[in-house]
Amino acid sequence: MLAEGIADAECVRRVQQGDTDSFEVLVRRHQKAIFNLVYRLLGNYDEAAEVAQEVFLSAFKSIHQFRGEANFSTWLYRIGLNHASTRRKSLNSAQQRHIPLDGTEVIADGAVDPAKNVEHKEIQQRVQQALNSLDPEDARIVLLRDLQDIPYEDVAEMLDIPVGTVKSRLHRARQALKTSLAPYFHANRKAS
Amino acid sequence: MNCEAIQRYLSDFLDKNLDVERAQEIKDHLTACSLCSEEMASLAECQRLVSGLPAVEPPAGFTNRVMAEVREAANPPRLWERLFLPLRIKIPLQATAVVLIAVLAAYIYQKEPLQREAVLTLQPESSFKKQEETHNLAPSAAQGRTAPSKSKQVAEETKARTQEFKDSAQLKEPQSPPKAEEQNKGIAGSQPDAPATPRAQNQVRSPATLSPTPLQEKSSAATEAASPRLEQSSPPVGVQAKGALAPVPQPEKENASKDAVAAGKSLLSPEAQERSAPSSLDALRSGTVVGVALPADHELAIRLKEPVRDDKATGDRLAPGLAQAERRSLTSQEEAKNLDQARERATQTGQSQTVWVTIARNQYELFKKELADLANIEAESSTPDRHDDAVAKSSNQLRIKVTILPPLASGNPVPSQPSSR
Numbered sequence: 001m002l003a004e005g006i007a008d009a010e011c012v013r014r015v016q017q018g019d020t021d022s023f024e025v026l027v028r029r030h031q032k033a034i035f036n037l038v039y040r041l042l043g044n045y046d047e048a049a050e051v052a053q054e055v056f057l058s059a060f061k062s063i064h065q066f067r068g069e070a071n072f073s074t075w076l077y078r079i080g081l082n083h084a085s086t087r088r089k090s091l092n093s094a095q096q097r098h099i100p101l102d103g104t105e106v107i108a109d110g111a112v113d114p115a116k117n118v119e120h121k122e123i124q125q126r127v128q129q130a131l132n133s134l135d136p137e138d139a140r141i142v143l144l145r146d147l148q149d150i151p152y153e154d155v156a157e158m159l160d161i162p163v164g165t166v167k168s169r170l171h172r173a174r175q176a177l178k179t180s181l182a183p184y185f186h187a188n189r190k191a192s
Numbered sequence: 193m194n195c196e197a198i199q200r201y202l203s204d205f206l207d208k209n210l211d212v213e214r215a216q217e218i219k220d221h222l223t224a225c226s227l228c229s230e231e232m233a234s235l236a237e238c239q240r241l242v243s244g245l246p247a248v249e250p251p252a253g254f255t256n257r258v259m260a261e262v263r264e265a266a267n268p269p270r271l272w273e274r275l276f277l278p279l280r281i282k283i284p285l286q287a288t289a290v291v292l293i294a295v296l297a298a299y300i301y302q303k304e305p306l307q308r309e310a311v312l313t314l315q316p317e318s319s320f321k322k323q324e325e326t327h328n329l330a331p332s333a334a335q336g337r338t339a340p341s342k343s344k345q346v347a348e349e350t351k352a353r354t355q356e357f358k359d360s361a362q363l364k365e366p367q368s369p370p371k372a373e374e375q376n377k378g379i380a381g382s383q384p385d386a387p388a389t390p391r392a393q394n395q396v397r398s399p400a401t402l403s404p405t406p407l408q409e410k411s412s413a414a415t416e417a418a419s420p421r422l423e424q425s426s427p428p429v430g431v432q433a434k435g436a437l438a439p440v441p442q443p444e445k446e447n448a449s450k451d452a453v454a455a456g457k458s459l460l461s462p463e464a465q466e467r468s469a470p471s472s473l474d475a476l477r478s479g480t481v482v483g484v485a486l487p488a489d490h491e492l493a494i495r496l497k498e499p500v501r502d503d504k505a506t507g508d509r510l511a512p513g514l515a516q517a518e519r520r521s522l523t524s525q526e527e528a529k530n531l532d533q534a535r536e537r538a539t540q541t542g543q544s545q546t547v548w549v550t551i552a553r554n555q556y557e558l559f560k561k562e563l564a565d566l567a568n569i570e571a572e573s574s575t576p577d578r579h580d581d582a583v584a585k586s587s588n589q590l591r592i593k594v595t596i597l598p599p600l601a602s603g604n605p606v607p608s609q610p611s612s613r
Contacts, residue, residue, distance in 0.1 A: 020266045035250040056258045127241045146242040171203035177238045
């Protein structure tokens, strides 16, 4: 029987004592956030699934090194970012990353209008392309801050950089995103 | 603040990360400045688009897959489980692998004799050491059986010639040892490679100088059997290849070796002779071998002409040989002497003699011409493999194996033209 209500720290303690099943609670609790972060960093659903699996396995293997000084989620994000960065580098060198257009994207508002649906997909594709074109460090900060809504301090801890650096990089990343998406803004404004 | 300074704070303003005064200042500027206001709208739109990216669900069964790997990592399968499970897949695979390996092993084993031949041709150093050691120890082991003074003299002479040849071999190139060494090693139980040399040396020590271990007892016995032959069969010239150790009972061996030496015959087994000189004439099987049996570039079989008898009272005198006459083809006067002495022995004993000589590559025809003055060249052959050897080619020297056949009795037809095999 899995105790879903227990805190991350307690689950971690149990896993460290040899209770492997407690790790399943942690997986269920964080899999979506980790998977989405990795997916947005890689832009490939299958790769993201593989990397997310590696992230949890890696976390389990090194969970005895987790001393509880930071949140488990912060520690897990850091592992996820490292694995995603490594995979992104290998993908960049091996092949051109692509954005899935085969229905992988989930339309949040459940649009019933097919035209609206297509438009949403196009917007998401453009945003993902803009994220992919960013410097990997900047993309990580934008995703952690704007997608995951993680506070500056936690982002700084995950990336092991000062908060001021996080702010300046975030500003730079947003400027770059704005430049990438400028044609879309202009078209949108004309249409409206 | 001007527009540039305002735009530096827009990102923080968007995140509501500024103090109240600064935030108010920026807000006032944005209402007045359309450029900064547009910039702010673009940034806000970017943030909205990124944060508006839909959440993607992990693939179905993601948790189960992760936990399966986690449990496997927590309890790694034992060795036998990893090797044999699942049985229905791994057992057939492993059985197939075993069959393939067996077939491959059988195939390699069939090829092994050729490879062993190739390896054995690359061990001159250990062979020379062993041969030298054997000659050194032979007198002590055989005392009382033969005339000591003659044995000692022969052994010393042989040792000197062995050393001389060894030095020249080191200066030239690694050359193969006599095939008779292979026979010696096979009997003594030593390995054919160079690191086994100390063991081989131990095996030929005299029983009087060692308290034999079981292994040494065996080798000492072999040495004892070999010593009389080695000492008696050493002819006055060249490095002899007569040290073959045939595993026969002691008295028979002694008699056999004495008889063989008296007849000037090689003690090499027929198989060993065949291996050492695969294309030699049948007459060579009972002949004496002078020089070290190395792979030859060319092989010549010559039939000596009838000796010139100019003085009946003093016995037969042979015509001047290669050493007495000023011969230009041979690079070594020593080898010329060997050739002449072998020729004399062939004439005196009526047995064939084999000599290895080295000449410059461009002197081959001249050498043949010089031989033709002394004898009829009955057969000539070259070794194609030797010619393919890059080292042999680069040395610019030819290794010639000369088989000297005794002169035929008068009236026997002697072919005058060399026949190429």
